[in-house]
Amino acid sequence: TEQRDAAGPGTALPEDHLRSGSSVDDLRGAVLAKLAYAVGKTQPDASQRDWFLATALAVRDRIVQGWQNSYRATNAGGTKRVYYMSLEFLIGRLMFDALTNLGLTDAMREALSGLGVDLDTLREVEPDAALGNGGLGRLAACFMESMATLAVPAYGYGIRYENGLFRQVVKDGWQQEYPENWLSFGNPWEFARPEIAYDIGFGGHVETLPTEAGPPRYEWFPSETVEAVAYDTPVVGWRGQHVNTLRLWSARAGDPLRLDAFNQGDHVGAMADRVRAEAISKVLYPSDATPAGQELRLRQEYFFAAASLQDLVRRHLKKYPTLHNLPDKAAIQLNDTHPAIAVVELMRILVDLQTMPWAEAWEITQATFGYTNHTLLPEALETWPVPLMERLLPRHMQIIYLVNALHLDKLRAAGQSDVEVLRSVSIIAEGWGQQRVKMGTLAFIGSHRINGVSALHTDLMRQTVFRDLNALYPDRINNKTNGITFRRWLIEANPALTAILVDVLGPAVLDDPSRLEGLAAHAGDPALQARIRAAKRDNKLALGRIIAARTGVQVDPDALFDIQIKRIHEYKRQHLNLLETVALYNAIRAEPWRDWAPRVKIFAGKAAASYHTAKLIIKLANDVARTINDDPTVRGRLKVVFLPNYNVSLAERIIPAADLSEQISTAGMEASGTGNMKLALNGALTIGTLDGANVEIKERVGDDNIFIFGLTAEQVAERHRTGLSARDTIAASPRLAEVLEAVSSGVFSPDDTGRYKDFVQALSDNDHFLVTADFDAYYAAQRQVDALWRDEAAWWRCSIMNTARVGWFSSDRTIGEYARDIWNVPVAAAE
Numbered sequence: 096t097e098q099r100d101a102a103g104p105g106t107a108l109p110e111d112h113l114r115s116g117s118s119v120d121d122l123r124g125a126v127l128a129k130l131a132y133a134v135g136k137t138q139p140d141a142s143q144r145d146w147f148l149a150t151a152l153a154v155r156d157r158i159v160q161g162w163q164n165s166y167r168a169t170n171a172g173g174t175k176r177v178y179y180m181s182l183e184f185l186i187g188r189l190m191f192d193a194l195t196n197l198g199l200t201d202a203m204r205e206a207l208s209g210l211g212v213d214l215d216t217l218r219e220v221e222p223d224a225a226l227g228n229g230g231l232g233r234l235a236a237c238f239m240e241s242m243a244t245l246a247v248p249a250y251g252y253g254i255r256y257e258n259g260l261f262r263q264v265v266k267d268g269w270q271q272e273y274p275e276n277w278l279s280f281g282n283p284w285e286f287a288r289p290e291i292a293y294d295i296g297f298g299g300h301v302e303t304l305p306t307e308a309g310p311p312r313y314e315w316f317p318s319e320t321v322e323a324v325a326y327d328t329p330v331v332g333w334r335g336q337h338v339n340t341l342r343l344w345s346a347r348a349g350d351p352l353r354l355d356a357f358n359q360g361d362h363v364g365a366m367a368d369r370v371r372a373e374a375i376s377k378v379l380y381p382s383d384a385t386p387a388g389q390e391l392r393l394r395q396e397y398f399f400a401a402a403s404l405q406d407l408v409r410r411h412l413k414k415y416p417t418l419h420n421l422p423d424k425a426a427i428q429l430n431d432t433h434p435a436i437a438v439v440e441l442m443r444i445l446v447d448l449q450t451m452p453w454a455e456a457w458e459i460t461q462a463t464f465g466y467t468n469h470t471l472l473p474e475a476l477e478t479w480p481v482p483l484m485e486r487l488l489p490r491h492m493q494i495i496y497l498v499n500a501l502h503l504d505k506l507r508a509a510g511q512s513d514v515e516v517l518r519s520v521s522i523i524a525e526g527w528g529q530q531r532v533k534m535g536t537l538a539f540i541g542s543h544r545i546n547g548v549s550a551l552h553t554d555l556m557r558q559t560v561f562r563d564l565n566a567l568y569p570d571r572i573n574n575k576t577n578g579i580t581f582r583r584w585l586i587e588a589n590p591a592l593t594a595i596l597v598d599v600l601g602p603a604v605l606d607d608p609s610r611l612e613g614l615a616a617h618a619g620d621p622a623l624q625a626r627i628r629a630a631k632r633d634n635k636l637a638l639g640r641i642i643a644a645r646t647g648v649q650v651d652p653d654a655l656f657d658i659q660i661k662r663i664h665e666y667k668r669q670h671l672n673l674l675e676t677v678a679l680y681n682a683i684r685a686e687p688w689r690d691w692a693p694r695v696k697i698f699a700g701k702a703a704a705s706y707h708t709a710k711l712i713i714k715l716a717n718d719v720a721r722t723i724n725d726d727p728t729v730r731g732r733l734k735v736v737f738l739p740n741y742n743v744s745l746a747e748r749i750i751p752a753a754d755l756s757e758q759i760s761t762a763g764m765e766a767s768g769t770g771n772m773k774l775a776l777n778g779a780l781t782i783g784t785l786d787g788a789n790v791e792i793k794e795r796v797g798d799d800n801i802f803i804f805g806l807t808a809e810q811v812a813e814r815h816r817t818g819l820s821a822r823d824t825i826a827a828s829p830r831l832a833e834v835l836e837a838v839s840s841g842v843f844s845p846d847d848t849g850r851y852k853d854f855v856q857a858l859s860d861n862d863h864f865l866v867t868a869d870f871d872a873y874y875a876a877q878r879q880v881d882a883l884w885r886d887e888a889a890w891w892r893c894s895i896m897n898t899a900r901v902g903w904f905s906s907d908r909t910i911g912e913y914a915r916d917i918w919n920v921p922v923a924a925a926e
């Protein structure tokens with residue numbers, strides 16, 4: 096082949112024809128060919144990274160055939176496609192996903208071992224694709240895998256950020272952020288498509304063109320254009336049958352960029368424009384559940400929404416003469432409001448470019464879009480200042496005003512005259528001397544279905560942020576409880592548990608998670624308990640090695656591993672866990688003779704760089720950890736660990752080693768949670784509030800197999816109405832008072848005794864997240880955990896019941912519901 100020239104002289108080159116064979120010999124030959132011809136290395140010179148690249152490229156070859164078949168079948172059949180638009184895809188590593196779903200893991204391990212290469216070492220070399228912040232982005236990645244598994248023809252659309260979520264370093268207990276350049280050594284999974292590029296406009300002005308009859312036409316003349324270039328990653332489903340595409344857009348300066356300036360000698364000025372254009376895909380905003388608010392973020396949102404729409408409209412028009420049948424051929428799902436400007440862009444395409452009458456265009460738009468809401472936190476609801484939108488997207492702002500006016504006209508015509516209601520359902524908010532565009536309202540009005548991500552969250556949506564819109568359009572809001580892909584979170588992350596499940600339940604459990612239920616009948620079986628326990632112990636030993644390597648702390652695999660892993664946020668209440676840790680520490684010191692159940696408290700998570708309280712909570716975790724771990728009187732009964740740089744691949748190591756899952760958000764604030772599902776599936780017991788999907792986990796695993804405590808969402812709302820001073824609560828709990836006094840006075844921060852003074856003060860003055868109100872109930876629930884842990888047979892019975900009863904939280908189930916209730920597309924029948 097033409098690539099042969101790339102090989103070094105004097106090297107015997109292996110055959111490069113083994114494109115699709117999957118025997119051990121085929122795979123070995125394919126990896127060697129990739130190493131020579133694609134990586135350009137000989138075996139003796141190859142680093143682990145070279146071997147990883149060669150292996151990944153050989154695996155990718157084996158996906159391509161299915162990819163092309165899937166594409167051809169969808170195209171020939173004129174099958175409806177799903178477009179999942181998301182500013183975040185928190186993918187993690189892909190090699191084991193691909194190997195698992197193709198059924199090639201064992202063969203590849205053997206192929207490589209014949210070359211003296213260890214597959215599990217290569218696994219660790221792959222960088223994490225962290226193109227997301229947390230739950231919302233990880234959900235998008237799980238959904239991509241499940242859509243491929245269920246043979247739903249789908250594209251994921253997003254941005255190919257050069258820098259993913261920052262790398263977290265903990266220095267002296269404080270979080271520091273470093274850039275995460277995940278692409279610096281190349282990305283073997285993607286295909287660059289430089290020929291698939293679209294012009295994306297910004298700024299400029301709108302011209303009104305009179306027409307012979309009827310309303311005038313409008314044309315937008317942007318002052319700036321940026322090119323969006325496609326990069327495609329194939330997404331292979333379970334059993335490798337169907338393959339979809341994740342298409343991520345990269346920004347490229349339009350060419351020639353200000354050639355005039357360049358030719359007149361203003362190289363720097365011309366280059367500054369280039370940098371400004373290409374900044375769009377440089378970095379993921381590290382804000383979870385808070386809107387970024389900067390102009391660059393709005394540019395990102397429009398950039399990827401517009402590129403994706405041009406792409407799917409072009410695909411449609413290649414096959415059909417008009418866009419009238421778009422909703423029969425395309426379902427677009429908006430992952431939160433970040434892509435909501437797409438609603439307006441589609442209207443602009445239909446009305447301005449395709450000269451479709453407004454009413455028809457609106458019907459098509461609504462029938463095409465669905466919108467998923469992921470948070471009710473008022474500070475997280477996205478709004479944009481009208482002047483900014485007007486400057487950046489002048490035609491879109493006109494369309495938004497008209498959409499809004501027609502929407503409000505319709506309501507008034509239907510008899511709605513309550514000014515408060517009209518104000519609340521308007522897309523434009525007034526106040527603070529500035530109009531703002533409410534993206535949630537825009538997404539709601541522009542979609543035929545709006546969904547929440549757990550039963551409780553969806554109910555609260557109906558009662559709170561979308562109360563008035565729900566009253567007007569009662570059938571639009573529906574629930575789609577989140578799920579997780581069991582391929583990554585069980586089969587790949589926990590092979591030891593998977594082997595036991597296959598042994599007890601048969602291999603069909605891998606295709607049909609409802610079969611996990613069969614485990615319940617054996618939950619009390621001492622032999623099964625012993626096996627499950629041994630597998631967990633091995634996973635804990637493996638995690639213990641990671642903990643020792645990264646923090647220097649030694650942990651006992653026979654201690655209870657108590658895990659809280661998620662973004663650091665006050666509503667998630669890592670500080671409630673820390674205060675309970677301090678209370679336990681006090682109790683151990685006060686009563687050292689008691690038979691304390693040994694525990695390791697493990698925390699991991701990133702804080703938004705500008706979120707000062709979250710960063711202080713990380714510091715508190717590290718301060719508490721140092722103090723307790725260094726105190727000889729604790730005698731190893733309690734250890735505290737903060738594991739730095741939490742990401743998808745670290746989650747894959749922590750979750751299989753968990754005994755206890757901390758899901759302790761203030762009720763009503765966590766929309767769903769998905770870590771709760773991953774941990775329960777892997778046999779951890781949940782200690783949690785009645786929040787998000789915890790409610791549904793409790794319903795499924797049963798009250799005896801979960802530790803529920805604290806105020807309900809309704810009680811939380813009541814407290815917020817009646818006042819949040821915590822003074823009486825603290826006064827009534829000597830244990831809490833003692834803990835707060837210790838933290839406040841500097842027991843854990845002797846180098847800076849005032850460090851936590853304001854933090855503790857704020858908890859007493861205005862305890863918005865009700866940490867103090869839930870403290871005693873939480874402490875009591877933790878002591879119930881201790882008691883159950885001492886009764887080994889009872890504990891492992893509960894653990895097994897958790898694994899047995901969470902099959903419903905498979906993202907295959909979730910995607911099946913979206914397909915049926917929102918997208919109107921068929922899914923492949925389970926085998």
Ligand code: KOT
Pocket residue numbers: 228229230231234382383384385386431469470475548577765766767768769787
């Ligand atoms: C909202 C606005 C900006 C950035 C991120 C968000 C966000 C993230 N909102 N919700 N999430 C999480 O989404 C997960 C998937 O649905 C939920 O499980 C989790 O509860 C949300 O906090």
